[in-house]
Amino acid sequence: MSITKSQTEKIGSIFNGNRFIIPTYQRKYSWTDTERKALWQDIEESIKDKMNHFVGTLSFKENKSIGLSTDTVYEIIDGQQRITTIFILLKVLIDKISNEDVKKNQLSAFIGSHNNLKLQPLGIDGEFLNQLLFKPETLDAEKINKRSQKFMFSAKKLFTAFSNSLTETEIEERIIFIRDNIEVLVFNVVSQAQAVKMFSIINDRGLPLRILDKTKSILMLYSTLHLKEKLNDNINNSFEKIFDAYDDLLVCREKLGILGRLEENTIFTQHYYSSRKLFSSTWNNRDGADTIFDNLKVKCEELKDRPDELKLFIADYLEDFEKFAVSYSNLVQEVETKVIYQKTFRYLEFTATLYPLLVRLYMQGKLDDLLPILETIEVRVYKLRGTNPIADMYWLSSHISEYNLTVEEIKGHLVSFSEKFVNNHVFRTYLEGAIYGNGAVKYILSEYSNGNHNIEIYKDYQVEHIFSKDPNYDTTSYGFADDYDYEKNRLGNLSLLEKGINIGLGNLPPINKVNGYLKSTNTEIRNLAGQIQKGNFDKLNVDSRRDDIIEFSIIRFNLD
Template sequence: MKAKEAKLLNFLQTAPQLVIPIYQRLYSWGLRECEQLWEDIIRCGQDEDNHGHFIGSVVYIEHGLYSVTSQSPLLIIDGQQRITTASLLIAALSEAVGEEEFIEGFNQAQLRGFYLTNPLLSGEKRYKLILSQTDNETLRAIIDGKAQPECYSLRVQENFEFFQDKLKDKTILETVCKGLSKLIVVDISLQRDNDNPQLIFESMNSTGKKLSQADLIRNYILMGLENEHQTTLYNDHWRKMELLFGQEAYSEQFDSFMRHYLTVKTGDIPKIDDVYEAFKQYFRLSRQSVESAVADIHQYAIYYCAITLGAEKNKTLKETFQNIRELRMDVAYPLILELYNDYQNDVLQLDEFIEALRLMESYVFRRAVCAIPTNSMNKTFAGLSKNFNKQRYLESFKAALMLLPSYRRFPNDEEFKREIQIRDLYNFRSRSYWLKKFENHNHKEPTLIDSATIEHIMPQCDNNADKVPQVWRQALGDEWQRVWETWRNTLGNLTLTGYNSEYSNKSFAEKRDIEKGFKYSHYILNNELVELDNWNESTILARAKRMAERASNIWPSAHLPIEVINAYKPQNTTNAVYGFDDHPYLAKECVNTLFEAFRKAVLALDPCVTEVFLKLYIAYKAEVNFVDVVPQAKRLRLSLNIPFAEINDPQGLCKDVTSLGRWGNGDVEVGFENLEDLPHVMALVTQAFERQMDN
């Protein structure tokens, strides 16, 4: 590696040609960066005492030795943004100065002949700077003074026009020339055989826009290859992926795609900012060729775009993926990608794939309705396939879902039907999703509901009880306010309409019978309203019950015979069963009183909490133990599974047992011997429980 300070214009003049390798991202500087460069140039152009302004480094790879008869182009690996922007400014400046020479060396012919072109050469070699793809065609049109091609780079053209506009003020041209002549870069040349361009590239603390994780991965894969090999892999795979995503989706979603891809491949979920490092580790350990790695990423990118961007060709899959997107099931994408790959490779049949997707959809929706914490779902989906037997794919998939424990559970029909009747579904995160599913389930002529709005049959009244009309107070009875507050946003009171403003707060009979009322509605959800004479708590609850039954079919649970489920259960290595008799101190009245009060309070924390009697202690767990109880002669000794440094203990009840041997799990010990201390003890236990749920 050779590094030296150089004037930017000298660097551009002496370089035979600067080539942006095909793997580099497209030109991405916006008006903000152009404005900053402009201000720097004006500032140092006006300051006679300023003899140089540093704008960053230019790092490039020299292909070979220079000779009198042959000079190779320089491949830019860092600095393309500032070099391209400077070239756009020089092109605009050459137009503005014309034949006039404001300072020596700054007339049109010299600006173009020194810094933009090699005027005595022709073809590709005529241009000083070679960009990639549409960027290059746009820059050439600017340099040659020709009309832009039909498909041109908006960013390149916009920035050129920015400088054109700035240079309309002829009074600043001399200042711009002076400032431009003072720009300094660090000229860093690398030898491919002696230097590692990727390591140097990663370590550069360059100004400008931060590279995305996808940019870094692409550069890592392609940078070390010979130019011809780079071009082949880029054109065969990476460019096709960029086109597959589209420019906007590629810049916004490709990092997320690579995160999901790595989760499929490794079973671990990298943080979004660590995707590049995770990929490097995966690539090194996989020992696959660059060709197979890029081809595999390309294949999964096709799956990802089918799932997330509507590119799926199969009609049924396309509709299912649309539902998944509306439900915002991003956490499930790694598993969906794995299933899609197995479907494409005939390991999983199409009908099985569709059923698996719909069960995943049901799992996510049921849990949301039942208000089960979602913070574990990404890990649940990422690790679920470890339990699959792909010789019995769908069966093992269902078993894995059905055997999920505690707060990862698949809510059963009883829990789901109970909760969907009482849940606030108006403020549910995906209300258009569930309304569409209700309206179109098993319908061969589905209705578009994009123009419809959600209608409160018993009016919402801006969530203000004072605005409830008298006609509705009478219809709802003496307890109208309780009924209104309890049920207005729930399943039984909600439907679809295209005439929300016309219905307003009208009585039920008016909403039913007016022109375009429920009686004339095209929506299936309104059919049963036509026969009703009034609307009150009993009719709301009756409708909710019917709809809950229907919901259990729209979002089905997984079902397998009990003997099949048992075959998939982990085998218990011990037949020992423990109970109260194994803890003799529980027979003492004072200890038993403490224990019964404690267990009631712990089990009430959440439905997912389970109690397990073991030989030496009694464990309470969500998925793993968060508190263990050891009955003693006059008290209960509790072990809380939480680091001592994290516990908030205003009463001073906790003891640090991090380095001590104790029955039970955890670093915090609490003695419980007085019933009046139960609220303080439970405040500590709750911290251990919530820590596990959060993790």
């Protein structure tokens, strides 16, 4: 059954006699349990209220049928998140029908068969969906690495849990409701140009267009309308790689516990901050994602009547953004395996402001040589001083992408940057103060204790007050004066101790913490236990220890 050009359709009539493909350039499946639960609840409430349920708009482009198939094949332009979710839900419900003949009939009408699905994402996600729906026992959840595949697996798991409590009559009721009472507004477009126009204006009810979708859409629009579709394939291919790179970054973020609140806006804006050459007239290091997107549209609009220049700009932007996104993903994936990246990326955790520069240096093969000075900048400026200067860093990120600077030239810029914000005198001054709670303290103490801890141990460490934070003893008997509230938080009175051990020590004096310290994996605090056990450990020892740590830090995090 062909889908008419524009009308409201039932889900049942859409799948009847039709097949759908999700092209590789589309973003991958990304609905979470939040959206899936909302769909389930909408269905439940609509059944209870005896009402139809409208799920938004779908946009298709008819393709030629393959081989002798009598089904019409459609390319999904917009709406694949909802279609995929409903498709998985239907398969879960149909699997629970006990009558094998009825089950076979329903599968044939709505789902298809093994290796011949009615909904087929192209590429490896298609292979995964087929396996998930027909051979789920062959999947190992722990080995699913692609984010889109994790989401599809979670969708089936969620709907299975929800449907397990239903009777067979209730299962049939929901299948019939989805078939006959879920409605969509369908747009069946006939050309790529029409498809692009439609995609650029549709408001997806379930998951609004995000910045990468909008960027791809606007570039496709200008390529289609003003370049006779010459760059459409380039745009599709580049954004397939950009979408995959972003999804891989999210998987790495969860796995490695880095990158903070990374989102699509992050990779989009960080690329912009390091590509001033592409936006010479509008580039501003404080622009947000919406402004950057507007700048992109303005640039395309300015060039639309000069097709050669428009083509060059879009091609340059695509090439640079793709390389940036893929390099970003490759860099973060190497963090897990490359020894020299472990401490700076996972223990210290570079501030987001540094990532445009880190990625550009990685792209140029210069990151490894400059890692020590970047570590020093992170410790001194971003962690210890607690500032987040962006203008100089984004300028340098763009500067090195525009000009072929040597490692020494880039190092000169980085040294000047650090001297501007935290030179050795300022560094020492900060280290002298009461810095408990400062973002650099844990890393400095880890390095001072030789820092050969694995990530699990490092994450478990807490910053311990040797003379307690809230002592249950008289601190003046250990040489402290009335300024103990200041002195207790200085560097010499701080060390690293496992959380479980630290909790058990409470507010005891140092001599009563010795047994606990001796249980630690931290060699430095075990040695400290020996010093305390020796006797007469007081403020003078803490002051001497502070001087040692400061001198160590000046040498360890130097600007040479």
